[in-house]
Amino acid sequence: MREWIPISTSPKGRLALAAVQEFGARPFDEVTVGELAAAATVTTGALYHHFGSKLGLYAFVRDDVEQRMLDRMEGAIAASPAPSGRSTAVMAALLIGFDFAVREGFLRILGDPPAGADHDRLAELLNATTTPASPVLGRVLAAAWRAALVAVAEGSDSTQAREALAALEFRLAS
Amino acid sequence: MREWIPISTSPKGRLALAAVQEFGARPFDEVTVGELAAAATVTTGALYHHFGSKLGLYAFVRDDVEQRMLDRMEGAIAASPAPSGRSTAVMAALLIGFDFAVREGFLRILGDPPAGADHDRLAELLNATTTPASPVLGRVLAAAWRAALVAVAEGSDSTQAREALAALEFRLAS
DNA sequence: ACACAACCATAATGGCGTTATGCTGTCCAC
DNA sequence: GTGGACAGCATAACGCCATTATGGTTGTGT
Numbered sequence: 001m002r003e004w005i006p007i008s009t010s011p012k013g014r015l016a017l018a019a020v021q022e023f024g025a026r027p028f029d030e031v032t033v034g035e036l037a038a039a040a041t042v043t044t045g046a047l048y049h050h051f052g053s054k055l056g057l058y059a060f061v062r063d064d065v066e067q068r069m070l071d072r073m074e075g076a077i078a079a080s081p082a083p084s085g086r087s088t089a090v091m092a093a094l095l096i097g098f099d100f101a102v103r104e105g106f107l108r109i110l111g112d113p114p115a116g117a118d119h120d121r122l123a124e125l126l127n128a129t130t131t132p133a134s135p136v137l138g139r140v141l142a143a144a145w146r147a148a149l150v151a152v153a154e155g156s157d158s159t160q161a162r163e164a165l166a167a168l169e170f171r172l173a174s
Numbered sequence: 175m176r177e178w179i180p181i182s183t184s185p186k187g188r189l190a191l192a193a194v195q196e197f198g199a200r201p202f203d204e205v206t207v208g209e210l211a212a213a214a215t216v217t218t219g220a221l222y223h224h225f226g227s228k229l230g231l232y233a234f235v236r237d238d239v240e241q242r243m244l245d246r247m248e249g250a251i252a253a254s255p256a257p258s259g260r261s262t263a264v265m266a267a268l269l270i271g272f273d274f275a276v277r278e279g280f281l282r283i284l285g286d287p288p289a290g291a292d293h294d295r296l297a298e299l300l301n302a303t304t305t306p307a308s309p310v311l312g313r314v315l316a317a318a319w320r321a322a323l324v325a326v327a328e329g330s331d332s333t334q335a336r337e338a339l340a341a342l343e344f345r346l347a348s
Numbered sequence: 349a350c351a352c353a354a355c356c357a358t359a360a361t362g363g364c365g366t367t368a369t370g371c372t373g374t375c376c377a378c
Numbered sequence: 379g380t381g382g383a384c385a386g387c388a389t390a391a392c393g394c395c396a397t398t399a400t401g402g403t404t405g406t407g408t
Contacts, residue, residue, distance in 0.1 A: 011356075029289055033396065044396085045356050054396065115203055136325045136338035143321030144314045144342075151310045164310035168318075169343045185387075207365065218366085219388050228365065 012050045014040035019061045024105050025153075028058060028114035055116055062113070065106045070125055073097045077129055087170050090129050094145050097122075098165055101149055102158050111149025130172060137170065144168060186224045188214035193235045198279050199327075202232060202288035229290055236287070239280045244299055247271045251303055261344050264303050268319050271296075272339055275323055276332050285323025304346060311344070318342060 018039035022031045033054050037044045051057035073093040080089035101110045113120075120142055127138030148165040152158045192213035196205045207228050211218045225231040247267040254263035275284050287294075294316055301312030322339040326332045 144318040147317030
């Protein structure tokens with residue numbers, strides 16, 4: 001979490017911290033609002049006051065860690081010497097994001113979004129980078145990337161997962 | 175559905191037929207057991223008598239359509255002239271399965287499995303085919319394949335989705 | 349001081365999957 | 379042919395969980 005929320009002091013900060021930990025380790029459906037509130041030593045009333053809904057709390061913390069990951073990936077793509085839209089640059093960025101998510105423990109929170117999670121920003125970035133833009137290719141690549149993360153969350157060796165992801169390539173039309 | 179269940183005559187057959195239609199078009203969580211039962215002109219009592227749970231009914235119909243798809247994919251892989259474990263044969267099989275799922279309308283039922291859906295048979299087939307077998311690569315490829323299906327279910331052009339899937343490749347270690 | 353909002357706890361409410369219970373027919377065992 | 383067991387199904391609880399309603403407390407601007 002960013003520092004502009006005093007973690008472990010304010011109830012809102014404790015809720016956000018608890019959400020990162022719980023949503024990072026377990027699927028969305030398996031963590032209840034009661035658990036979140038209890039982990040933050042508040043009641044569900046505080047949760048709904050600050051975040052509106054369970055999905056709202058999830059979106060809040062996910063937007064945060066997702067932004068940090070996207071910043072790194074965009075940086076990697078921008079630093080790529082090859083002309084924009086190259087397959088290798090995109091795959092390198094995906095590996096950067098993978099390493100970040102694994103290192104920080106953001107496995108489920110980035111790899112296993114809940115049903116109502118709209119707006120796939122990772123897919124959008126991939127779409128914007130790959131040329132010519134096929135609206136589906138970004139989603140396909142994002143899904144593959146997330147599957148590697150979930151595999152790690154479920155116990156697969158992260159090195160093997162990374163290699164499986166690195167084995168992917170894609171060719172762009174003309 | 176196969177013919178060994180007299181569709182539209184027995185309550186069990188009507189439930190299975192309703193499940194194929196409802197689960198094929200909408201996400202698992204958005205279809206209720208009451209809707210399933212109503213579509214089959216029975217009550218939830220019949221559903222739980224025959225299938226044990228909502229997930230049980232889903233698994234029953236999914237196993238059926240999944241088996242049909244896997245048969246086609248395995249056939250395509252077996253018919254491939256190249257030595258076993260080649261990337262192109264696997265991708266060709268994935269496209270065969272994609273066409274089948276799109277044509278039969280099995281978009282969500284094969285592309286958007288619910289949370290508790292264990293035993294990813296598609297991933298297992300891909301793992302068994304790709305050599306050397308990385309347990310994660312099959313899952314990654316299966317996830318990419320499903321993402322293309324879900325994209326079609328959400329309105330994307332199926333031709334574009336197919337091309338995005340066809341753009342994927344992967345290289346196998348040594 | 350006083351209004352008023354932010355903050356948060358407590359107590360309903362409602363949807364939905366599941367379970368419990370009971371009724372009805374059918375199919376052997378005797 | 380009759381009694382009992384059992385499949386097939388309806389009906390009515392039950393329990394979990396997200397959400398909402400409500401109310402009290404604390405701070406803050408005026």
